[in-house]
Amino acid sequence: MNKGTIIQMQDYSIHDGDGVRTTVFLAGCPLRCQWCANPESWMPDSRLRYETDVDTIMGRLERDSLFFRFSGGGVTFSGGEPFFQLQFLQSLAESCFDSGISMWAESCGYFSFQQARDILVKLDHIFIDLKHMDSSIHRQYTGVGNELILENSKRISQLGIPLTFRIPAISGLNLTENNILAAAEFISHNIPQAAVELLPYHELGKEKYTALGKEQEFHSFVTPTEAELNAAYFIFESFDIKTVK
């Protein structure tokens, strides 16, 4: 599929992977996380997204590839959930692969592994969100359980693709000792080579809910302290898990 919907392309991204990257934020998401900072990605009537095609995106990426080459960067597919527009992502990934552009992806991990396999093998790295280790809590706050996500993580890792787990760290919700311990145990047991990065919850997405006239859907959570984050990192490190700070 040549056409798809994106929210934005952002060049000079340095926080989502090696080097200087261009992040393509694809629209759509199967999850409904209550803390979501990018509500326009899953609100279909949103004015903050637009349809485009592979050629247009590739035109931009070819221009940016000058900066990729010098910095060891590339494209990062993010969202929303990039695998939500599976066929569009497949076309993009094939084009990038043919152009020699390094690809990273940032995903919630909730997709059909079989269908995504062709894309996954082309990736140089993947970020997978690890929102909660307790499936029922996961379902309560995101709308889906975590079984598929954990299973996909294992299978992705078996493909040999470097993986970083990203935890949207929220005080009292998933930044608890129990949950962090459970995550650390899962990772060290199943994917010991994976790294962990904590992304502290923030309310900077509130603006967008207002812009979209959906203020009632905005939920407020508690931003963690530095000490809480360090305590969690300490647990991961005690399991010999690499951390990204």
Add this chain to the structure above:
Amino acid sequence: MTNTTARIERLRQNYIHSKPSICCERARIFTESHQRTEGLPTPVRRAQAFYDFCNEFEIKIFDDELIVGTAGKFRRSGILTPEFSWLWVDKEMDSFDQRPQDPYQMTDKQRDFIREYIFPYWKGKSLEEHFLSVLPEQTARIVVDTGIVDNDSKWRQAVGEITPDYQDILFPKGFSGILKDAKEKLAGLDYAKAEDLDRISFYQSVILTSQGIIRLAERYSLLAADMAETESDPDRKKDLLNIAAVCHKVPAHPPESFHEAVQFVWFTQLGGIISENPLALNPGRFDQYMYPLYQHDIDNDLLDRDGAAELIQALWLKLSEWVWTISSNTAGFFAGYNQFQNLTVGGRKRDGSDAANELSYLCLEATDRVRTHQPGLSVRIHQDCPIQFLDAVTDLVSKGTGFPAIHNDQAGSQMLLQAGYEPEDARDWNNCGCVVPHFRKTGEWTSAVNINFAAALEYALNDGRSRLTGETMGLNTMSATRYTSYEQVQDAFFAQLDHLVYHAVVATVIAQKLHTELVPRPFLSSCVDDCMERGIDLSKGGAHYNVGPVLTGIGLATAANSLAVIKKLVFEEQAVSMEILNQALDADWAGYDSLRAKALAVPKYGNDDDYVDGIARDIANFYYRQTRKHKDIFGSPFNSAFMGISNYIPTGRVVGATPCGRHAKKPITEGVSPYAGSDIRSPLAVMRSSAKINHDVHTGGTLLNLRLSPDLVKTKKGRRDLGNIIKAYFSLGAFHVQFNTLSTEILRKAQKNPEDFRDLLVRVAGYSTQFVNLSPEMQEAIIARNAHDNI
């Protein structure tokens, strides 16, 4: 890492808290000297006056100083040079302390003295008066204090724009060596030969200036020794004795220690200041010529790294202290007490190998430590430069000082090759002033004239008249309503631009001619090859290389953006007629909001959009071709440049609304930078647009200023990424880039004037957005986060 020592911190505090003050001593001594030397050749008179100053001026050594010497009684002294100009001083000095840009302290007593004893002598004699009386009326209307074509810094001021040759002249010979050479040369000349007469005057003048600077240093040496005798603090006593020994040695003799070399550099600057109050007297490749002395002292345990750092920082303060005294008009173009003493580190050596050394790093550190506006610290980056050097550069960028100015090593060399330099000399370049690639054996007016592109466009659209005054300033081209194609508009703009170039050339060659007659430069001539060899003053083309004067284009992006609007809205979409557009501009867009919105929506230069970037390139190419058609008094073709300084503000003030959507009197654009706030995509897109200009032909330099969010350079990875972006940008042939990281102050300004800051991208949630589009509440959150990041 070195820290600023307590001594440097005291010096720095003193510098920060001293107000720039006018000192009349230089004007007094020069005037009295000239009264005694009536009838002698001009070079000799100027040199004698220089000597007399060095001999008579009541010198001081201030508390804590390691490097000594001032051109006036105050630490932050501005001197007056009435032989260049005094009319403007007479007119402006009563409000020197009140003017908004670069005020000076001056007392009524000083003013009375100057008006009674100094100005009367120079009446009818100054360069300024000669220039104004010789300049043809039709040129004067366009050139004198108009903001349209401006070269007042070349007839109210000295030229400056010299890089003293420490490598091949000053350090090997010292001024006693120069003195000896001058005496030998003089002995071989014959008064009976007509062709020798000017040379005789030249060598006589160099003898006097060399004796003068040696005398000045010797007096500092004696003063330091005297002060040491009564000094009770044993540490300071030791310092003073050391200063006495250093000043006894340099600049008469070649320096043999790092301290002597630093003091030598400052005495050379001081000599330049005393002789002509210059802009852009550049210390040049400081890390290269100083390194052998640094290495010598380190190897022999005479100095450690911290000691060298202290001396470098002391020099930075000296370079910042003295004040380039200028008219309020000049201050509009060169704002910020900026003396444009450019100091260049890094790059390649003459043999092509990498040049970065420990001193390169110490210089970057010094700017971070003392945070002074001088020297203008420049770095040369080449594709194979050490990663540590690039890291040190981006580290300084992350500190938010705006330094260093980052230059493409290869592009600089290429520019000099195109200007006719030998390849090894082209590789050995340093910056002059702000962003002009330069070489020390050169005489060149690197910032000869500023030319207002937006004015040229205005005349093309308004029958040759200024929109603000109604006065006819340009050519009478066709009435704008009769243009039937975009090409006609572009041609009319080019014709008007060509007309301004012509008058810029007239004003320059007249000034050049007058400089040869009225203000020869013996002291600086002795610092530049081949003046001594040939016996010819710098002002008369004595230098090894004489490069044509540089005409700086201002408002490139304003002109390109405006032409793009006309092309698209008038001729392609026919959304508006030329007549209505002109009415909207006459009304400064009042009542034409929807038309202005359409104009603003047309692609703007700086977003990697070929539609408008191509127009910018066409204009730049045209400008290059036209400037090269003219020759200066030495037969050298003029050169083009797109550089900055603050010239985009006064040039904007005289131009009405422009089709790009800009309001009347607002600033236009600097260098090859986009219009403020119109580069809404990203810094990378700006670089792409800028690189479409053929930088290598604009041998007077090109300039790109970019704003950067601090979170992009907060981490080591971010700084490394920026370094790689710079290399990528330079791989396209671009010459210069400089970054301002976004301080809280800038974000506050953006809140007040959102339209000028639409380019400010900030990372919000997951991705970046335009700061000005956030709600006040969100903006506060970003400011708070930013402030935190800066810790």
